Amino acid sequence: MASRRSLGWWARRLLRNFLAWVAIAFALFPALFVVGTSFNPTNNLSATRMIPDRPTLVHYRVLVRDYPFLTWLGNTVKVAGITSVVTVFLCALGAYAFSRFRFRGRRTSLLTLLLVQMFPQTLGMVAIFLLLNTLGKHLPWLGVNTHPGLILVYLGGAMGFNTWFMKGYFDTIPRSLEESALVDGATPFQAFVRVVLPLARPILAVVVVIQFITIYSEYLLASILLKGERMYTLSVGLRLFLGDNYRDRWGMFAAGAVLGALLILALFYALQSQIVSGLTGGAVKE
Amino acid sequence: MRRIPAVGTWAKGGLLALLDALVVFWCVLFAWDGRWAFLALTAGGALLLNALLLSRRAYPFRYLAPGLLFLGLMVVYPMGYTVYISFTNYATGNLLPKREAIRLLTEREIVPDPPRRFPFTGYGTPGSLYALYLRGEGEDYVLFPDGRLSAPQNHRLVFSDGVPESVDGYPQLLGRDLFPLVAQLQGRRIPYREGWLRLATLREFGFYLPQYRYDPAADTLVDQATGKVYTPREGRFVAPDGEALDPGWVETVGLANYVRFFRDPLYHGAFVRVFLWNVAWAVLSVAFSFALGLALALLLNDRGLRLRKVYRSLLIVPYALPAFISVLIWRAFFNQELGLFNQTLFSWFGVKVPWLQNVFWARFSLILTNVWLTYPYMMLVSLGALQSIPGELYEAAKVDGAGSWRRFTHVTFPLLMISVSPLLIGSFAFTFNNFTLIWLLTRGEPVVEIGSRAGATDILLSYAYKLAFEGARGNEWSMASALAVLIFLIVILVSGVSFARTRALEEVSRGL
Numbered sequence: 012m013a014s015r016r017s018l019g020w021w022a023r024r025l026l027r028n029f030l031a032w033v034a035i036a037f038a039l040f041p042a043l044f045v046v047g048t049s050f051n052p053t054n055n056l057s058a059t060r061m062i063p064d065r066p067t068l069v070h071y072r073v074l075v076r077d078y079p080f081l082t083w084l085g086n087t088v089k090v091a092g093i094t095s096v097v098t099v100f101l102c103a104l105g106a107y108a109f110s111r112f113r114f115r116g117r118r119t120s121l122l123t124l125l126l127v128q129m130f131p132q133t134l135g136m137v138a139i140f141l142l143l144n145t146l147g148k149h150l151p152w153l154g155v156n157t158h159p160g161l162i163l164v165y166l167g168g169a170m171g172f173n174t175w176f177m178k179g180y181f182d183t184i185p186r187s188l189e190e191s192a193l194v195d196g197a198t199p200f201q202a203f204v205r206v207v208l209p210l211a212r213p214i215l216a217v218v219v220v221i222q223f224i225t226i227y228s229e230y231l232l233a234s235i236l237l238k239g240e241r242m243y244t245l246s247v248g249l250r251l252f253l254g255d256n257y258r259d260r261w262g263m264f265a266a267g268a269v270l271g272a273l274l275i276l277a278l279f280y281a282l283q284s285q286i287v288s289g290l291t292g293g294a295v296k297e
Numbered sequence: 298m299r300r301i302p303a304v305g306t307w308a309k310g311g312l313l314a315l316l317d318a319l320v321v322f323w324c325v326l327f328a329w330d331g332r333w334a335f336l337a338l339t340a341g342g343a344l345l346l347n348a349l350l351l352s353r354r355a356y357p358f359r360y361l362a363p364g365l366l367f368l369g370l371m372v373v374y375p376m377g378y379t380v381y382i383s384f385t386n387y388a389t390g391n392l393l394p395k396r397e398a399i400r401l402l403t404e405r406e407i408v409p410d411p412p413r414r415f416p417f418t419g420y421g422t423p424g425s426l427y428a429l430y431l432r433g434e435g436e437d438y439v440l441f442p443d444g445r446l447s448a449p450q451n452h453r454l455v456f457s458d459g460v461p462e463s464v465d466g467y468p469q470l471l472g473r474d475l476f477p478l479v480a481q482l483q484g485r486r487i488p489y490r491e492g493w494l495r496l497a498t499l500r501e502f503g504f505y506l507p508q509y510r511y512d513p514a515a516d517t518l519v520d521q522a523t524g525k526v527y528t529p530r531e532g533r534f535v536a537p538d539g540e541a542l543d544p545g546w547v548e549t550v551g552l553a554n555y556v557r558f559f560r561d562p563l564y565h566g567a568f569v570r571v572f573l574w575n576v577a578w579a580v581l582s583v584a585f586s587f588a589l590g591l592a593l594a595l596l597l598n599d600r601g602l603r604l605r606k607v608y609r610s611l612l613i614v615p616y617a618l619p620a621f622i623s624v625l626i627w628r629a630f631f632n633q634e635l636g637l638f639n640q641t642l643f644s645w646f647g648v649k650v651p652w653l654q655n656v657f658w659a660r661f662s663l664i665l666t667n668v669w670l671t672y673p674y675m676m677l678v679s680l681g682a683l684q685s686i687p688g689e690l691y692e693a694a695k696v697d698g699a700g701s702w703r704r705f706t707h708v709t710f711p712l713l714m715i716s717v718s719p720l721l722i723g724s725f726a727f728t729f730n731n732f733t734l735i736w737l738l739t740r741g742e743p744v745v746e747i748g749s750r751a752g753a754t755d756i757l758l759s760y761a762y763k764l765a766f767e768g769a770r771g772n773e774w775s776m777a778s779a780l781a782v783l784i785f786l787i788v789i790l791v792s793g794v795s796f797a798r799t800r801a802l803e804e805v806s807r808g809l
Contacts, residue, residue: 027596028604033707034593037669041626042614042639053668057635101364108360117355120361129792131730134756135375136782137382137774139766142375146739149335165370170364193360228619230733246621250737253625257635268622279617280610289614289675 012229021108026256051258056257070266082241083248086158087227088274090244094162095222098169099215105170107203111186121175128171132164133231139164140235155237164236165226173218180214181207217285220278225274245271298472306694313350317343354612374783383779386532386550395546399511399518402570404536406492406505413504414497418460419475420467426478427467428452431494431502432460439464440502441493442478444487509542518542554779561796564776567751567760576754578663580730583721586668590675591713595705597676598683609680617675624737627666628653631738659739663754666738667728674724682716683709722795740742757784 032113039076047061049070074080077202109121121200142153143164147154154160188210189202197205208215230246237243243251253264320343327336349355349362393401413433417440420746422425429440430449437446443642449560454461462469470478476499486493489504497503509518509527517528518534525535533545560566593612597605615623630637639649652662677699686709695702735741741755741763750768765777 024601027599027602030596031593031602031604031608033713034596034609038612038614038673041623041630041669042618045626055635056629058631101367104360105364108357112357112360114357117357122782124368127368127376130344130372130376130785131788132372133732134761135372135379137778137781138375139371140377140765141382141607141774142370142378144511163367164371167367167369170368171372173669174364224619228621228733230621230736231762235762246619246733249622250625253629257629257632261629264625268626270619272622275619276614276617283610294730 023066033242034066042222045265045268048262049269051262054259054262056261059261061141062093070268071264074263076265078263079241079243079248079251080252080270083243083245085269086243087245090158090162090165091223094165094169094226095219097162097166098173098222099218102170102173102177102218103205103211103215105174107207109174109178111189120177124171124174128175131188132168134233136235139232145234156242158242160182161233161236161244165170165229168220169225173222177214177218181295184210213285216282220282220286224275226276309350313347317347323607354671355495371486378776379781383554383782384549384551384777385547385775386545386553386772387778388776389768390543391532391545391547391772393544395548395593401544402509403507403511404486404519407508407510409492409504409506415494415504416500417502419479420461420464421470421478422467423470423474424473424478426470427767428464429479430454430464440487442482444485446487446489446494453617458754463702467682487503497751512577550775554775555783556777558783565748566746567749568780570745571751571760573754574660575729576658578754578756581664581724582667582671582728583725585664586671587675587679587717587721588683589668590677591679593672593676594683596680598680598721599648599734609676612676613673615669616671616677620670621733621737624666625672627662627669628738631662653739654743656743658746659743663735663738667731667734670734671724671728678717678720679713682713687718705745719795722798726791729788729791730756730758730784732756732762735759736762757787786806 042060047274049065050068051057051059051063052065054254074272090125097264139231143153143155143160145159147157151157152159153163184207187262189199191204192202192206193199196215228246230250231245233244234247237247240248248251251265253260319341324336324340327333327339327659345362349359396498415431415433415438417429417431419426421430426442428442431438431440437449439449439452441447447540453463453464453465460469479496480500484494486495487502492504493505494502496505506520506521507522511518516529519525520527525536525538525540527536527542529535531545531550532539532548534542558563559565596602597612599605604610629635633639633649633651633654636652638652642648642650651660652658690708690712691704694708699707733756735756737761739752739754741759743753743754745751745753750763755763760782761777761784764773766772
């Protein structure tokens, strides 16, 4: 009887592992296909194979040399980097005020913020486009088809949720630590910079990375605001680059996809547990 | 006890004073130029800044102001502006204020019959034009560069061969000296009789009549040649026979844009179709990806599974990749001739599936791709929730004789839903507006109805995007804005209902 039970146990265990590997195959095959085909000498999607006979780096070389791929990647990193760093600083400031000060209008401001962040910024696309169009007539560096303009738009979109998110974290940091700093004669701002911010470093990192990943993948607003080929971010550029050219650009696209995904993949796995807890706590990544 | 202000406070005060001085200077400049909007903006901003930095009551707002500024400019203002546009007819063809449109229309000209031309000669010194002499077959004029017309008898003229040699003592200019000076008069309309004179070529002026005349009392436009009367209708001047003049102008139209989504056959069918698919899309995507995610979470939630950490890390790869890259890859897989799926299916079974060409298969492809993209999120969420269910509950159920299926349906699933359902609703709201996925995979195609902008897989947001930015009829800003407002109302409705529901669920969990 003991041996029969253990047989069933073994069978169930085998089945579980088998199912897990089936799921993993489903999860990984697109990525593996792209990595494999990026080293395959052909540029034709229908002729390429996942495991190349003669692996080559030619697609990487041509993509970087003959197309503005690195410009797109640079634009994206610049826009996403600046946005996420400024976001985290401004949201920390706001979250600190909401968490520590009691002032008239606090409750109303918090509720308004909650309501406003339910409005997906993309729904305002027409107004944002027209606003930047007008802005650009007076301040050309801030108009349509400029990176500062796009950053401005992204910054606005990032404020609501992240302020709330960080306020929740600041509420969990005991006040006693700042209070001793305040007794020693520090201003509230000094207490914020020297005591609270260092304690909040983990959440700051999470917000920066989630924000970076979100902006990195943003498509809609970038596609309506960026018009020149050299201004594109990666999402806009790669889509237009591939288009329907599956016969003569697949290998290069695959190389671009690998390069474009590497940074995000590395960031994600480096901060995996923090990001996952942040995202499953209500943040939705795209 | 009053503290003596520190050096820093003095420095701050000094900087603020300096800035204020600069602002005053700018404001004077703006007032001088008559740029009142700039003046108001600068002065208002400066006042706000001073209040923030000087008032003790406003101290917390010093922390909030920068964030609120961006939020206000790029979220709140666009929100309000979108609502405003949705109540107007703002679109290609209706972009100008009314008086601008009237000005452009009344500047349209016709050549009178018979046409009249005025060849001219110029007088002055090289580099400086004194006057032109216009010869109009017995009706000659002296024209000054500021547009003043004068009769020849008012001037001292010395003629030779019917052309003056000098005007008021200024000699005739040679062609090469004259042309650059005359070029400055290009486009200038000099009022003459019931029309105007304007440079027709570099050697002669022409006489033109306005095609339309505006009657401010009746607010009508009258065609001078045919006598046709155009009355304003829906932002354009329209003749009784239905002919409408471009450009039109911007005006508020009340709820007309919204009504069109429910009445106008051009938009109504598309709106209903897109809305239904949009709901189905979000529901099915979330349901399937949650089912898969939960199944995998149950699979991994077995402590006997030795590689579960590794499995988990591998299974969340789709979530870690930038979505736009994954979607472009999936689009390639679905390609009818060259894609991986059809190549495999063809070599094994000799069939090809029209993945992105057929309505059903295009929708299937979208949902499949989205399940692949989002099941890791569902798995992570479910894993977290599963681990928070107390083990005693299972023991109790086991004692009561419940089998593993009954334990799942009666203990695990209900408890799981309490913590997971708010996230499912968030996920629904996100999927509902997941433009990137739709746009990069199918672009809303295939086309189902000739003439309509919306395809079979368009969601409301991508339909709005098409109306606004991709139109065959130009930019339908107002219709796109009205659609955006409708989407927002739907989002609010879903969030409101779900908020009420989740509160109810929380109460259930407290009762346990």
